[in-house]
Amino acid sequence: MCKDLIEKINERDLxxxxxxxxxxxxxxxxxxLKLTSKLNLGYKKPEEIREILKEITGREISNSVQVLTPFNTDFGANIKIGEGxxxxxxxxxxxxxGVEIEDNVLIGPSVNLLSVNHPTDIKNRRGVILKxxxxxxxxxxxxxxxVCPGVTIGENSIIGAGSVVTKDVKDNSVYAGVPARFIKNI
Structure with missing residues (x-):
């Protein structure tokens, strides 16, 4: 059911x-919700964390992936995590x-990756815009x-602490601020 459901979701914008x-x-x-509660309750060895993440995402999680708890997600089944x-x-x-994290990405503490927004129209506000x-x-x-819905963070790029990223980030660059803006090339 979950793969079919994700296909249906990924075909939509709203x-x-x-x-x-x-x-x-x-x-x-x-x-x-049950699995993230289990994940975040007490100490878990790295392999236990990866096994629960596999249940949440429905995908293999490489032994090279390290996730420190607490970790939270709402849906979970539309996350892809690369190697390292x-x-x-x-x-x-x-x-x-949908959230895709490619290989060798570093994600700092208390980061929010958001792929959902809500319509501004009051009568449809309980709906979700998917990006x-x-x-x-x-x-x-x-x-x-x-990181706000629809944003791509470029290869090798760095996002400064506390930033709110509302637009795509170029490869090989540093962005920071609220909203995040270009600082320099790497």
Whole structure:
């Protein structure tokens, strides 16, 4: 069911609140809530963390991936994590719209990766706008960064601590601030 559901979700840009697909989404949300509670309860060895993440995402998690808890996600099944990724404590991934973390990415503590927004129209505000987030190879996301829906962080780039990234980041560059802006090339 989950692969078919993700395909249906990934074909859309918007899901309205009364759409019947939310019934299936909510089933995955409930499963993920149970698994993230299990993940974040007490100490877990790295291999235990990866095994629970495999259950959450429905994908293999490489032995080269290190995730420190607490770690949270709402949907979970639309996250892709590459090789050699490090995710520090307190990361929150809102992934209904899709979040892809490529190889050798470093994610600092308390980072938020958000692939969902809401319509501004009051009557449809409970719906969700879906926009994939992509963190390309070797990127480094500093502490307490928020990456907004639809943003791609370029290969080898660095995002300064506390930034809010609202637009795509070029490869091989440093961005920082609120909203994040170009600082320099690497």
């Amino acid at each position: 899901i309205l609140y009364d759409d019947p697909i939310f019934s299936d989404i909510n089933k995955v949300l409930e499963k993920t 990724v490090f995710i520090n404590k307190g990361c929150m991934i809102v992934d209904l719209g 994939k987030v992509r963190i390309k190879k070797n990127a480094w996301i500093g502490a307490s960064v928020t």
